[in-house]
Amino acid sequence: MSVICGITIAGLSGPIIFMLAIGTLELSQPGYNPFVTTISGLVWGPHGRVQTAIFIVFGSLVEVFIINLYYAFATRKVYLKLGVLMFLCIGIGFFVVAIFRADPPGLPRTASGAIHSFAVGVISALFPFACLFLSRSFWKDICWKGVSVYSIITALMAFGLGILGSVTGFREMWAGLYQRIYLLNAFVWIEVVSLRLLYSCVFGSGTSKNYLSAIRRPPGIFRACPNRAVRDPSDRSSRIPHGAGNGEHPGASDSWRTHRRPCLDRQ
CATH class of the missing domain: 1.20.120 (Four Helix Bundle (Hemerythrin (Met), subunit A))
Incomplete structure:
Protein backbone atom coordinates (compact mmCIF):
# COMPACT_ATOMS: atom_id res chain seq x y z
CA MET A 1 0.00 0.00 0.00
CA ALA A 214 -8.41 -3.71 -8.24
CA ILE A 215 -5.00 -3.91 -9.89
CA ARG A 216 -4.36 -7.61 -9.41
CA ARG A 217 -7.67 -9.04 -10.56
CA PRO A 218 -10.15 -8.07 -13.28
CA PRO A 219 -13.43 -6.50 -12.19
CA GLY A 220 -16.41 -8.78 -11.76
CA ILE A 221 -20.10 -8.11 -12.23
CA PHE A 222 -20.77 -8.18 -8.51
CA ARG A 223 -18.51 -7.31 -5.63
CA ALA A 224 -19.13 -6.53 -1.97
CA CYS A 225 -19.62 -2.85 -1.31
CA PRO A 226 -16.31 -1.43 -0.06
CA ASN A 227 -18.08 0.85 2.41
CA ARG A 228 -19.90 -1.99 4.20
CA ALA A 229 -18.41 -3.94 7.06
CA VAL A 230 -18.08 -7.70 6.55
CA ARG A 231 -18.64 -9.99 9.51
CA ASP A 232 -15.92 -12.41 10.49
CA PRO A 233 -16.98 -15.91 9.35
CA SER A 234 -15.00 -17.46 12.21
CA ASP A 235 -17.18 -15.68 14.75
CA ARG A 236 -19.92 -18.15 15.70
CA SER A 237 -22.19 -15.36 16.83
CA SER A 238 -22.10 -13.84 13.34
CA ARG A 239 -23.14 -16.95 11.44
CA ILE A 240 -26.52 -17.14 9.78
CA PRO A 241 -29.02 -18.75 12.18
CA HIS A 242 -30.26 -22.19 11.29
CA GLY A 243 -33.29 -21.91 9.06
CA ALA A 244 -32.67 -18.29 8.10
CA GLY A 245 -34.08 -17.59 4.70
CA ASN A 246 -36.85 -20.21 4.79
CA GLY A 247 -39.25 -18.30 7.03
CA GLU A 248 -38.27 -19.74 10.43
CA HIS A 249 -36.39 -16.64 11.51
CA PRO A 250 -37.59 -13.84 9.24
CA GLY A 251 -35.94 -11.09 11.29
CA ALA A 252 -32.52 -12.72 11.23
CA SER A 253 -32.95 -13.58 7.56
CA ASP A 254 -33.75 -9.99 6.63
CA SER A 255 -30.81 -8.70 8.66
CA TRP A 256 -28.34 -11.01 6.99
CA ARG A 257 -29.79 -10.46 3.56
CA THR A 258 -29.28 -6.73 3.96
CA HIS A 259 -25.78 -7.11 5.36
CA ARG A 260 -24.44 -9.67 2.92
CA ARG A 261 -26.11 -8.41 -0.24
CA PRO A 262 -23.50 -7.59 -2.93
CA CYS A 263 -23.76 -4.37 -4.81
CA LEU A 264 -23.19 -3.58 -8.44
CA ASP A 265 -19.72 -2.38 -9.30
CA ARG A 266 -19.53 1.31 -9.85
CA GLN A 267 -18.52 2.84 -13.12
Missing part, protein backbone atom coordinates in the same frame (compact mmCIF):
# COMPACT_ATOMS: atom_id res chain seq x y z
CA SER A 2 2.90 2.38 0.66
CA VAL A 3 3.92 2.01 -3.01
CA ILE A 4 0.44 3.06 -4.14
CA CYS A 5 0.48 6.03 -1.78
CA GLY A 6 3.89 7.01 -3.14
CA ILE A 7 2.54 6.93 -6.69
CA THR A 8 -0.39 9.08 -5.58
CA ILE A 9 1.97 11.60 -3.98
CA ALA A 10 3.99 11.69 -7.22
CA GLY A 11 0.87 12.69 -9.15
CA LEU A 12 0.01 15.20 -6.43
CA SER A 13 3.44 16.83 -6.71
CA GLY A 14 3.19 17.54 -10.45
CA PRO A 15 1.45 20.95 -10.33
CA ILE A 16 3.50 22.00 -7.29
CA ILE A 17 6.80 21.23 -9.02
CA PHE A 18 5.62 22.99 -12.18
CA MET A 19 4.57 26.20 -10.43
CA LEU A 20 7.67 26.43 -8.24
CA ALA A 21 10.05 25.76 -11.12
CA ILE A 22 8.33 28.15 -13.53
CA GLY A 23 8.15 30.84 -10.85
CA THR A 24 11.88 30.50 -10.25
CA LEU A 25 12.59 30.81 -13.98
CA GLU A 26 10.43 33.93 -14.22
CA LEU A 27 12.39 35.61 -11.45
CA SER A 28 15.72 34.68 -13.02
CA GLN A 29 14.87 36.06 -16.48
CA PRO A 30 15.33 39.85 -16.68
CA GLY A 31 12.54 41.80 -18.35
CA TYR A 32 10.11 38.89 -18.39
CA ASN A 33 6.47 39.98 -17.97
CA PRO A 34 4.29 37.04 -16.83
CA PHE A 35 1.09 38.98 -17.57
CA VAL A 36 1.86 39.41 -21.26
CA THR A 37 4.30 36.63 -22.14
CA THR A 38 3.28 32.98 -22.01
CA ILE A 39 5.20 30.31 -20.13
CA SER A 40 6.54 28.96 -23.41
CA GLY A 41 8.45 32.22 -23.89
CA LEU A 42 10.79 31.22 -21.07
CA VAL A 43 12.50 28.81 -23.44
CA TRP A 44 14.35 31.75 -25.04
CA GLY A 45 15.80 32.92 -21.74
CA PRO A 46 19.15 31.98 -20.20
CA HIS A 47 17.66 28.82 -18.70
CA GLY A 48 15.56 27.62 -21.60
CA ARG A 49 16.62 24.00 -21.24
CA VAL A 50 15.30 23.97 -17.69
CA GLN A 51 11.88 25.01 -18.98
CA THR A 52 11.98 22.17 -21.51
CA ALA A 53 12.83 19.72 -18.72
CA ILE A 54 9.95 21.06 -16.62
CA PHE A 55 7.46 20.34 -19.39
CA ILE A 56 8.78 16.78 -19.75
CA VAL A 57 8.70 16.12 -16.00
CA PHE A 58 5.20 17.54 -15.64
CA GLY A 59 3.93 15.54 -18.62
CA SER A 60 5.34 12.38 -17.03
CA LEU A 61 3.66 13.15 -13.70
CA VAL A 62 0.35 13.77 -15.47
CA GLU A 63 0.61 10.26 -16.94
CA VAL A 64 1.38 8.87 -13.47
CA PHE A 65 -1.60 10.74 -12.01
CA ILE A 66 -4.15 9.54 -14.55
CA ILE A 67 -2.95 5.91 -14.65
CA ASN A 68 -3.12 5.87 -10.86
CA LEU A 69 -6.67 7.23 -11.01
CA TYR A 70 -7.64 4.61 -13.60
CA TYR A 71 -6.53 1.70 -11.43
CA ALA A 72 -8.17 3.21 -8.35
CA PHE A 73 -11.59 2.29 -9.71
CA ALA A 74 -12.68 -1.34 -9.63
CA THR A 75 -14.62 -1.10 -12.88
CA ARG A 76 -13.50 0.81 -15.93
CA LYS A 77 -16.50 1.77 -18.01
CA VAL A 78 -16.51 3.90 -21.14
CA TYR A 79 -16.71 7.30 -19.39
CA LEU A 80 -13.70 6.57 -17.24
CA LYS A 81 -11.74 5.21 -20.20
CA LEU A 82 -12.51 8.26 -22.34
CA GLY A 83 -11.48 10.65 -19.58
CA VAL A 84 -8.27 8.73 -18.93
CA LEU A 85 -7.48 8.58 -22.65
CA MET A 86 -7.85 12.34 -22.93
CA PHE A 87 -5.54 12.91 -20.00
CA LEU A 88 -2.98 10.55 -21.52
CA CYS A 89 -3.11 12.73 -24.63
CA ILE A 90 -2.66 15.81 -22.44
CA GLY A 91 0.48 14.30 -20.92
CA ILE A 92 1.82 13.49 -24.38
CA GLY A 93 0.93 17.04 -25.41
CA PHE A 94 3.37 18.40 -22.82
CA PHE A 95 6.10 16.23 -24.35
CA VAL A 96 5.31 17.74 -27.76
CA VAL A 97 5.32 21.26 -26.30
CA ALA A 98 8.74 20.57 -24.79
CA ILE A 99 10.28 19.16 -27.97
CA PHE A 100 8.89 21.76 -30.39
CA ARG A 101 9.69 25.21 -29.07
CA ALA A 102 7.52 28.27 -29.44
CA ASP A 103 8.54 30.91 -31.95
CA PRO A 104 10.66 33.79 -30.63
CA PRO A 105 8.67 37.02 -30.29
CA GLY A 106 8.69 39.21 -33.39
CA LEU A 107 10.01 36.53 -35.78
CA PRO A 108 8.16 34.75 -38.62
CA ARG A 109 6.16 31.59 -37.93
CA THR A 110 8.09 28.33 -38.12
CA ALA A 111 7.05 24.68 -38.31
CA SER A 112 8.24 24.12 -34.74
CA GLY A 113 6.17 27.04 -33.50
CA ALA A 114 3.09 25.83 -35.39
CA ILE A 115 3.35 22.36 -33.84
CA HIS A 116 3.88 23.93 -30.43
CA SER A 117 0.78 26.11 -30.74
CA PHE A 118 -1.29 23.18 -32.02
CA ALA A 119 -0.26 21.02 -29.05
CA VAL A 120 -1.16 23.81 -26.62
CA GLY A 121 -4.58 24.13 -28.26
CA VAL A 122 -5.20 20.39 -28.02
CA ILE A 123 -4.26 20.36 -24.33
CA SER A 124 -6.59 23.28 -23.60
CA ALA A 125 -9.47 21.72 -25.55
CA LEU A 126 -9.19 18.21 -24.08
CA PHE A 127 -9.04 19.19 -20.42
CA PRO A 128 -12.69 20.27 -19.84
CA PHE A 129 -14.06 17.28 -21.76
CA ALA A 130 -11.85 14.94 -19.75
CA CYS A 131 -13.23 16.44 -16.53
CA LEU A 132 -16.81 15.92 -17.71
CA PHE A 133 -16.23 12.27 -18.63
CA LEU A 134 -14.48 11.56 -15.33
CA SER A 135 -17.22 13.32 -13.37
CA ARG A 136 -19.67 10.75 -14.74
CA SER A 137 -17.58 7.95 -13.24
CA PHE A 138 -17.04 9.81 -9.96
CA TRP A 139 -20.79 10.28 -9.54
CA LYS A 140 -21.34 6.53 -9.27
CA ASP A 141 -19.43 6.41 -5.98
CA ILE A 142 -21.03 8.10 -2.99
CA CYS A 143 -17.59 9.00 -1.63
CA TRP A 144 -16.68 10.79 -4.86
CA LYS A 145 -19.89 12.72 -5.53
CA GLY A 146 -18.35 15.94 -4.25
CA VAL A 147 -15.38 15.51 -6.58
CA SER A 148 -17.83 14.82 -9.41
CA VAL A 149 -19.62 18.13 -8.84
CA TYR A 150 -16.31 19.97 -8.59
CA SER A 151 -15.15 18.36 -11.85
CA ILE A 152 -18.21 19.75 -13.62
CA ILE A 153 -17.55 23.20 -12.16
CA THR A 154 -13.92 23.00 -13.30
CA ALA A 155 -14.98 22.04 -16.83
CA LEU A 156 -17.47 24.93 -16.98
CA MET A 157 -14.79 27.35 -15.80
CA ALA A 158 -12.46 26.09 -18.54
CA PHE A 159 -15.18 26.52 -21.16
CA GLY A 160 -15.95 29.98 -19.80
CA LEU A 161 -12.30 31.03 -19.97
CA GLY A 162 -12.11 29.81 -23.56
CA ILE A 163 -15.18 31.79 -24.59
CA LEU A 164 -14.04 34.87 -22.68
CA GLY A 165 -10.62 34.77 -24.30
CA SER A 166 -12.03 34.38 -27.81
CA VAL A 167 -14.80 36.99 -27.61
CA THR A 168 -13.09 39.78 -25.69
CA GLY A 169 -9.55 39.42 -27.03
CA PHE A 170 -8.29 38.98 -23.48
CA ARG A 171 -6.28 35.95 -24.57
CA GLU A 172 -4.27 38.02 -27.06
CA MET A 173 -3.75 41.16 -24.95
CA TRP A 174 -2.91 39.35 -21.72
CA ALA A 175 -1.71 36.00 -23.02
CA GLY A 176 0.46 35.21 -20.00
CA LEU A 177 -2.22 36.02 -17.43
CA TYR A 178 -4.88 34.12 -19.38
CA GLN A 179 -2.68 31.03 -19.65
CA ARG A 180 -1.85 31.07 -15.94
CA ILE A 181 -5.49 31.38 -14.90
CA TYR A 182 -6.39 28.44 -17.13
CA LEU A 183 -3.52 26.35 -15.76
CA LEU A 184 -4.42 27.27 -12.18
CA ASN A 185 -7.94 25.97 -12.74
CA ALA A 186 -6.53 22.68 -14.04
CA PHE A 187 -3.85 22.39 -11.36
CA VAL A 188 -6.31 22.86 -8.50
CA TRP A 189 -8.49 20.10 -9.98
CA ILE A 190 -5.53 17.71 -10.18
CA GLU A 191 -4.64 18.50 -6.56
CA VAL A 192 -8.20 17.92 -5.33
CA VAL A 193 -8.48 14.56 -7.11
CA SER A 194 -5.00 13.52 -5.95
CA LEU A 195 -5.81 14.39 -2.34
CA ARG A 196 -9.01 12.35 -2.58
CA LEU A 197 -7.01 9.42 -3.95
CA LEU A 198 -4.47 9.79 -1.16
CA TYR A 199 -7.25 9.82 1.44
CA SER A 200 -8.69 6.65 -0.08
CA CYS A 201 -5.24 5.06 -0.11
CA VAL A 202 -4.50 5.87 3.54
CA PHE A 203 -7.92 5.34 5.09
CA GLY A 204 -9.38 2.85 2.61
CA SER A 205 -12.63 4.65 1.88
CA GLY A 206 -14.70 4.67 -1.26
CA THR A 207 -13.89 2.92 -4.51
CA SER A 208 -10.17 2.86 -3.79
CA LYS A 209 -10.47 0.81 -0.59
CA ASN A 210 -9.49 -2.43 -2.27
CA TYR A 211 -6.77 -0.63 -4.21
CA LEU A 212 -4.35 -3.47 -4.76
CA SER A 213 -7.07 -6.01 -5.52
Whole structure:
Protein backbone atom coordinates (compact mmCIF):
# COMPACT_ATOMS: atom_id res chain seq x y z
CA MET A 1 0.00 0.00 0.00
CA SER A 2 2.90 2.38 0.66
CA VAL A 3 3.92 2.01 -3.01
CA ILE A 4 0.44 3.06 -4.14
CA CYS A 5 0.48 6.03 -1.78
CA GLY A 6 3.89 7.01 -3.14
CA ILE A 7 2.54 6.93 -6.69
CA THR A 8 -0.39 9.08 -5.58
CA ILE A 9 1.97 11.60 -3.98
CA ALA A 10 3.99 11.69 -7.22
CA GLY A 11 0.87 12.69 -9.15
CA LEU A 12 0.01 15.20 -6.43
CA SER A 13 3.44 16.83 -6.71
CA GLY A 14 3.19 17.54 -10.45
CA PRO A 15 1.45 20.95 -10.33
CA ILE A 16 3.50 22.00 -7.29
CA ILE A 17 6.80 21.23 -9.02
CA PHE A 18 5.62 22.99 -12.18
CA MET A 19 4.57 26.20 -10.43
CA LEU A 20 7.67 26.43 -8.24
CA ALA A 21 10.05 25.76 -11.12
CA ILE A 22 8.33 28.15 -13.53
CA GLY A 23 8.15 30.84 -10.85
CA THR A 24 11.88 30.50 -10.25
CA LEU A 25 12.59 30.81 -13.98
CA GLU A 26 10.43 33.93 -14.22
CA LEU A 27 12.39 35.61 -11.45
CA SER A 28 15.72 34.68 -13.02
CA GLN A 29 14.87 36.06 -16.48
CA PRO A 30 15.33 39.85 -16.68
CA GLY A 31 12.54 41.80 -18.35
CA TYR A 32 10.11 38.89 -18.39
CA ASN A 33 6.47 39.98 -17.97
CA PRO A 34 4.29 37.04 -16.83
CA PHE A 35 1.09 38.98 -17.57
CA VAL A 36 1.86 39.41 -21.26
CA THR A 37 4.30 36.63 -22.14
CA THR A 38 3.28 32.98 -22.01
CA ILE A 39 5.20 30.31 -20.13
CA SER A 40 6.54 28.96 -23.41
CA GLY A 41 8.45 32.22 -23.89
CA LEU A 42 10.79 31.22 -21.07
CA VAL A 43 12.50 28.81 -23.44
CA TRP A 44 14.35 31.75 -25.04
CA GLY A 45 15.80 32.92 -21.74
CA PRO A 46 19.15 31.98 -20.20
CA HIS A 47 17.66 28.82 -18.70
CA GLY A 48 15.56 27.62 -21.60
CA ARG A 49 16.62 24.00 -21.24
CA VAL A 50 15.30 23.97 -17.69
CA GLN A 51 11.88 25.01 -18.98
CA THR A 52 11.98 22.17 -21.51
CA ALA A 53 12.83 19.72 -18.72
CA ILE A 54 9.95 21.06 -16.62
CA PHE A 55 7.46 20.34 -19.39
CA ILE A 56 8.78 16.78 -19.75
CA VAL A 57 8.70 16.12 -16.00
CA PHE A 58 5.20 17.54 -15.64
CA GLY A 59 3.93 15.54 -18.62
CA SER A 60 5.34 12.38 -17.03
CA LEU A 61 3.66 13.15 -13.70
CA VAL A 62 0.35 13.77 -15.47
CA GLU A 63 0.61 10.26 -16.94
CA VAL A 64 1.38 8.87 -13.47
CA PHE A 65 -1.60 10.74 -12.01
CA ILE A 66 -4.15 9.54 -14.55
CA ILE A 67 -2.95 5.91 -14.65
CA ASN A 68 -3.12 5.87 -10.86
CA LEU A 69 -6.67 7.23 -11.01
CA TYR A 70 -7.64 4.61 -13.60
CA TYR A 71 -6.53 1.70 -11.43
CA ALA A 72 -8.17 3.21 -8.35
CA PHE A 73 -11.59 2.29 -9.71
CA ALA A 74 -12.68 -1.34 -9.63
CA THR A 75 -14.62 -1.10 -12.88
CA ARG A 76 -13.50 0.81 -15.93
CA LYS A 77 -16.50 1.77 -18.01
CA VAL A 78 -16.51 3.90 -21.14
CA TYR A 79 -16.71 7.30 -19.39
CA LEU A 80 -13.70 6.57 -17.24
CA LYS A 81 -11.74 5.21 -20.20
CA LEU A 82 -12.51 8.26 -22.34
CA GLY A 83 -11.48 10.65 -19.58
CA VAL A 84 -8.27 8.73 -18.93
CA LEU A 85 -7.48 8.58 -22.65
CA MET A 86 -7.85 12.34 -22.93
CA PHE A 87 -5.54 12.91 -20.00
CA LEU A 88 -2.98 10.55 -21.52
CA CYS A 89 -3.11 12.73 -24.63
CA ILE A 90 -2.66 15.81 -22.44
CA GLY A 91 0.48 14.30 -20.92
CA ILE A 92 1.82 13.49 -24.38
CA GLY A 93 0.93 17.04 -25.41
CA PHE A 94 3.37 18.40 -22.82
CA PHE A 95 6.10 16.23 -24.35
CA VAL A 96 5.31 17.74 -27.76
CA VAL A 97 5.32 21.26 -26.30
CA ALA A 98 8.74 20.57 -24.79
CA ILE A 99 10.28 19.16 -27.97
CA PHE A 100 8.89 21.76 -30.39
CA ARG A 101 9.69 25.21 -29.07
CA ALA A 102 7.52 28.27 -29.44
CA ASP A 103 8.54 30.91 -31.95
CA PRO A 104 10.66 33.79 -30.63
CA PRO A 105 8.67 37.02 -30.29
CA GLY A 106 8.69 39.21 -33.39
CA LEU A 107 10.01 36.53 -35.78
CA PRO A 108 8.16 34.75 -38.62
CA ARG A 109 6.16 31.59 -37.93
CA THR A 110 8.09 28.33 -38.12
CA ALA A 111 7.05 24.68 -38.31
CA SER A 112 8.24 24.12 -34.74
CA GLY A 113 6.17 27.04 -33.50
CA ALA A 114 3.09 25.83 -35.39
CA ILE A 115 3.35 22.36 -33.84
CA HIS A 116 3.88 23.93 -30.43
CA SER A 117 0.78 26.11 -30.74
CA PHE A 118 -1.29 23.18 -32.02
CA ALA A 119 -0.26 21.02 -29.05
CA VAL A 120 -1.16 23.81 -26.62
CA GLY A 121 -4.58 24.13 -28.26
CA VAL A 122 -5.20 20.39 -28.02
CA ILE A 123 -4.26 20.36 -24.33
CA SER A 124 -6.59 23.28 -23.60
CA ALA A 125 -9.47 21.72 -25.55
CA LEU A 126 -9.19 18.21 -24.08
CA PHE A 127 -9.04 19.19 -20.42
CA PRO A 128 -12.69 20.27 -19.84
CA PHE A 129 -14.06 17.28 -21.76
CA ALA A 130 -11.85 14.94 -19.75
CA CYS A 131 -13.23 16.44 -16.53
CA LEU A 132 -16.81 15.92 -17.71
CA PHE A 133 -16.23 12.27 -18.63
CA LEU A 134 -14.48 11.56 -15.33
CA SER A 135 -17.22 13.32 -13.37
CA ARG A 136 -19.67 10.75 -14.74
CA SER A 137 -17.58 7.95 -13.24
CA PHE A 138 -17.04 9.81 -9.96
CA TRP A 139 -20.79 10.28 -9.54
CA LYS A 140 -21.34 6.53 -9.27
CA ASP A 141 -19.43 6.41 -5.98
CA ILE A 142 -21.03 8.10 -2.99
CA CYS A 143 -17.59 9.00 -1.63
CA TRP A 144 -16.68 10.79 -4.86
CA LYS A 145 -19.89 12.72 -5.53
CA GLY A 146 -18.35 15.94 -4.25
CA VAL A 147 -15.38 15.51 -6.58
CA SER A 148 -17.83 14.82 -9.41
CA VAL A 149 -19.62 18.13 -8.84
CA TYR A 150 -16.31 19.97 -8.59
CA SER A 151 -15.15 18.36 -11.85
CA ILE A 152 -18.21 19.75 -13.62
CA ILE A 153 -17.55 23.20 -12.16
CA THR A 154 -13.92 23.00 -13.30
CA ALA A 155 -14.98 22.04 -16.83
CA LEU A 156 -17.47 24.93 -16.98
CA MET A 157 -14.79 27.35 -15.80
CA ALA A 158 -12.46 26.09 -18.54
CA PHE A 159 -15.18 26.52 -21.16
CA GLY A 160 -15.95 29.98 -19.80
CA LEU A 161 -12.30 31.03 -19.97
CA GLY A 162 -12.11 29.81 -23.56
CA ILE A 163 -15.18 31.79 -24.59
CA LEU A 164 -14.04 34.87 -22.68
CA GLY A 165 -10.62 34.77 -24.30
CA SER A 166 -12.03 34.38 -27.81
CA VAL A 167 -14.80 36.99 -27.61
CA THR A 168 -13.09 39.78 -25.69
CA GLY A 169 -9.55 39.42 -27.03
CA PHE A 170 -8.29 38.98 -23.48
CA ARG A 171 -6.28 35.95 -24.57
CA GLU A 172 -4.27 38.02 -27.06
CA MET A 173 -3.75 41.16 -24.95
CA TRP A 174 -2.91 39.35 -21.72
CA ALA A 175 -1.71 36.00 -23.02
CA GLY A 176 0.46 35.21 -20.00
CA LEU A 177 -2.22 36.02 -17.43
CA TYR A 178 -4.88 34.12 -19.38
CA GLN A 179 -2.68 31.03 -19.65
CA ARG A 180 -1.85 31.07 -15.94
CA ILE A 181 -5.49 31.38 -14.90
CA TYR A 182 -6.39 28.44 -17.13
CA LEU A 183 -3.52 26.35 -15.76
CA LEU A 184 -4.42 27.27 -12.18
CA ASN A 185 -7.94 25.97 -12.74
CA ALA A 186 -6.53 22.68 -14.04
CA PHE A 187 -3.85 22.39 -11.36
CA VAL A 188 -6.31 22.86 -8.50
CA TRP A 189 -8.49 20.10 -9.98
CA ILE A 190 -5.53 17.71 -10.18
CA GLU A 191 -4.64 18.50 -6.56
CA VAL A 192 -8.20 17.92 -5.33
CA VAL A 193 -8.48 14.56 -7.11
CA SER A 194 -5.00 13.52 -5.95
CA LEU A 195 -5.81 14.39 -2.34
CA ARG A 196 -9.01 12.35 -2.58
CA LEU A 197 -7.01 9.42 -3.95
CA LEU A 198 -4.47 9.79 -1.16
CA TYR A 199 -7.25 9.82 1.44
CA SER A 200 -8.69 6.65 -0.08
CA CYS A 201 -5.24 5.06 -0.11
CA VAL A 202 -4.50 5.87 3.54
CA PHE A 203 -7.92 5.34 5.09
CA GLY A 204 -9.38 2.85 2.61
CA SER A 205 -12.63 4.65 1.88
CA GLY A 206 -14.70 4.67 -1.26
CA THR A 207 -13.89 2.92 -4.51
CA SER A 208 -10.17 2.86 -3.79
CA LYS A 209 -10.47 0.81 -0.59
CA ASN A 210 -9.49 -2.43 -2.27
CA TYR A 211 -6.77 -0.63 -4.21
CA LEU A 212 -4.35 -3.47 -4.76
CA SER A 213 -7.07 -6.01 -5.52
CA ALA A 214 -8.41 -3.71 -8.24
CA ILE A 215 -5.00 -3.91 -9.89
CA ARG A 216 -4.36 -7.61 -9.41
CA ARG A 217 -7.67 -9.04 -10.56
CA PRO A 218 -10.15 -8.07 -13.28
CA PRO A 219 -13.43 -6.50 -12.19
CA GLY A 220 -16.41 -8.78 -11.76
CA ILE A 221 -20.10 -8.11 -12.23
CA PHE A 222 -20.77 -8.18 -8.51
CA ARG A 223 -18.51 -7.31 -5.63
CA ALA A 224 -19.13 -6.53 -1.97
CA CYS A 225 -19.62 -2.85 -1.31
CA PRO A 226 -16.31 -1.43 -0.06
CA ASN A 227 -18.08 0.85 2.41
CA ARG A 228 -19.90 -1.99 4.20
CA ALA A 229 -18.41 -3.94 7.06
CA VAL A 230 -18.08 -7.70 6.55
CA ARG A 231 -18.64 -9.99 9.51
CA ASP A 232 -15.92 -12.41 10.49
CA PRO A 233 -16.98 -15.91 9.35
CA SER A 234 -15.00 -17.46 12.21
CA ASP A 235 -17.18 -15.68 14.75
CA ARG A 236 -19.92 -18.15 15.70
CA SER A 237 -22.19 -15.36 16.83
CA SER A 238 -22.10 -13.84 13.34
CA ARG A 239 -23.14 -16.95 11.44
CA ILE A 240 -26.52 -17.14 9.78
CA PRO A 241 -29.02 -18.75 12.18
CA HIS A 242 -30.26 -22.19 11.29
CA GLY A 243 -33.29 -21.91 9.06
CA ALA A 244 -32.67 -18.29 8.10
CA GLY A 245 -34.08 -17.59 4.70
CA ASN A 246 -36.85 -20.21 4.79
CA GLY A 247 -39.25 -18.30 7.03
CA GLU A 248 -38.27 -19.74 10.43
CA HIS A 249 -36.39 -16.64 11.51
CA PRO A 250 -37.59 -13.84 9.24
CA GLY A 251 -35.94 -11.09 11.29
CA ALA A 252 -32.52 -12.72 11.23
CA SER A 253 -32.95 -13.58 7.56
CA ASP A 254 -33.75 -9.99 6.63
CA SER A 255 -30.81 -8.70 8.66
CA TRP A 256 -28.34 -11.01 6.99
CA ARG A 257 -29.79 -10.46 3.56
CA THR A 258 -29.28 -6.73 3.96
CA HIS A 259 -25.78 -7.11 5.36
CA ARG A 260 -24.44 -9.67 2.92
CA ARG A 261 -26.11 -8.41 -0.24
CA PRO A 262 -23.50 -7.59 -2.93
CA CYS A 263 -23.76 -4.37 -4.81
CA LEU A 264 -23.19 -3.58 -8.44
CA ASP A 265 -19.72 -2.38 -9.30
CA ARG A 266 -19.53 1.31 -9.85
CA GLN A 267 -18.52 2.84 -13.12
